[in-house]
Amino acid sequence: MVACGQHTFSTAIRTLKAKGFISAHFREGGAVIDARITDYGRQYMAEYPRLFNPLDWSMVAAISSIVATIISSLALFVACS
Numbered sequence: 001m002v003a004c005g006q007h008t009f010s011t012a013i014r015t016l017k018a019k020g021f022i023s024a025h026f027r028e029g030g031a032v033i034d035a036r037i038t039d040y041g042r043q044y045m046a047e048y049p050r051l052f053n054p055l056d057w058s059m060v061a062a063i064s065s066i067v068a069t070i071i072s073s074l075a076l077f078v079a080c081s
Contacts, residue, residue, distance in 0.1 A: 016041075 013032050016022045021041035025033045037045075045051075 010026070010030050010032055013022065013024050013035050016035075017024045020038060021044060022035050022037050024035040027033055
């Protein structure tokens with residue numbers, strides 16, 4: 001589980017580095033050693049201070065719980081028949 005999170009973190013750091021928002025250093029295996037925001041990254045954050053995640057995670061959680069409930073109910077009916 002840690003390796004998956006680390007991989008996701010490293011991928012995000014590489015993307016931000018490619019866009020010039022941060023400078024980062026990596027180990028041989030790809031793990032992040034250090035990441036720091038660049039002047040360009042600071043400038044970007046100053047120009048767009050109200051950045052937000054466009055995905056409403058509460059809606060995603062609600063939909064996934066509804067789908068899980070429906071699938072569980074169907075599985076119960078199939079198992080009982």
